[in-house]
Amino acid sequence: MMKERAPRNRTLTVLEEEKSELMRQTVHLTAPCTVDAIGGKLIHGDSLSCLEFLPKQFIDLLIVDPPYNLSKKFGENTFAGMDAGAYELWLENWIGKISGCVKKTGAIYVCCDWQSSKSVQTVLEKHFIVRSRITWEREKGRGAKANWKNCAEDIWFCTASEDYYFNVDAVKLKRKVLAPYRDDAGDPKDWQETVEGNYRLTHPSNLWTDISIPFWSMPENTDHPTQKSEKLVAKMILASSRPGDFVFDPFFGSGTTCVVAKKLKRTFSGIEREPEYCQMAVKRLQRAETNDAIQGYHDGAFWERNSLADQNQVKTASNVAGSTGLCNAPRRQQRANSI
Numbered sequence: 001m002m003k004e005r006a007p008r009n010r011t012l013t014v015l016e017e018e019k020s021e022l023m024r025q026t027v028h029l030t031a032p033c034t035v036d037a038i039g040g041k042l043i044h045g046d047s048l049s050c051l052e053f054l055p056k057q058f059i060d061l062l063i064v065d066p067p068y069n070l071s072k073k074f075g076e077n078t079f080a081g082m083d084a085g086a087y088e089l090w091l092e093n094w095i096g097k098i099s100g101c102v103k104k105t106g107a108i109y110v111c112c113d114w115q116s117s118k119s120v121q122t123v124l125e126k127h128f129i130v131r132s133r134i135t136w137e138r139e140k141g142r143g144a145k146a147n148w149k150n151c152a153e154d155i156w157f158c159t160a161s162e163d164y165y166f167n168v169d170a171v172k173l174k175r176k177v178l179a180p181y182r183d184d185a186g187d188p189k190d191w192q193e194t195v196e197g198n199y200r201l202t203h204p205s206n207l208w209t210d211i212s213i214p215f216w217s218m219p220e221n222t223d224h225p226t227q228k229s230e231k232l233v234a235k236m237i238l239a240s241s242r243p244g245d246f247v248f249d250p251f252f253g254s255g256t257t258c259v260v261a262k263k264l265k266r267t268f269s270g271i272e273r274e275p276e277y278c279q280m281a282v283k284r285l286q287r288a289e290t291n292d293a294i295q296g297y298h299d300g301a302f303w304e305r306n307s308l309a310d311q312n313q314v315k316t317a318s319n320v321a322g323s324t325g326l327c328n329a330p331r332r333q334q335r336a337n338s339i
């Protein structure tokens, strides 16, 4: 039965009649494959059995959002929560296999909640160099009567060696300037004066507070129960890969990693067991052919949460002012320009 949606609900719907065609666009792995055979394709299957068929050392960036150590229904299957020792064995089972597929210059991000974080760290340390633990403030979380509401997740950042790529300039955060200090000449100190307001591009830290989970009014939203937002994944991809690099996700769910990789001109592939989620992912990839927008990432910078109105204002202002909506010119020059 198709779900009825409210008029402003933009959640992606897969129609009954689309399903078989969408599934036809996925691939199955039953024998060792080449990089070309999977580049730009989604693999439908069980990661634990597919991983052994992947080529060696082809992944530049591995992004993983595995089932956390909780009992959770995904499509037709339920992931059963287990004790920490058993969860570590489960993690070791696929992290051990996939580590051989990552290039020596590769980077790895693994998402988890605080309950699974210790196990994830323990297993990652056996295979990679752990460089940071990012804390993502998800904002939304279920209130608890006798505990603190849980509204944060961890993302472990690792590399395969000391030789790795990291582009901090690609992931700067655009913040509104609250204290607009100027130098002796009257020019802005470390901030930009624009026709839409005053902004500063700040260095990203390992505390991410600018990203919410997808919700029903966003076009990227699907019915996947634990979908990550495109903005979250865009940060990892822009910081740790170059255009053309191979991004892989062995539990792709609704396809967020692959969709963002496509939008940012990376090569991608991934694995998912549930047909329902594969269909969503293929449909999202089709949409990405004609729309590469990533909500919250605009003009080469990440915007603070709830700043869509400001971002739209920038778009409108750039349209009005021609190609230079941003007024980076010093204040004196701007005045001269406006005379």
Ligand SMILES: C[S@@+](CC[C@H](N)C(=O)[O-])C[C@H]1O[C@@H](n2cnc3c(N)ncnc32)[C@H](O)[C@@H]1O
Pocket: 045, 046, 047, 048, 065, 066, 067, 068, 074, 075, 079, 224, 226, 227, 228, 229, 250, 251, 252, 253, 254, 255, 256, 257, 271, 272, 273, 274, 277
């Ligand atoms: C946390 S979700 C990933 C969500 C994804 N990041 C997104 O944005 O939609 C984990 C996914 O792993 C899938 N999964 C669990 N066990 C699997 C297995 N053995 N092989 C392939 N996929 C599996 C689940 O069906 C689920 O969609």
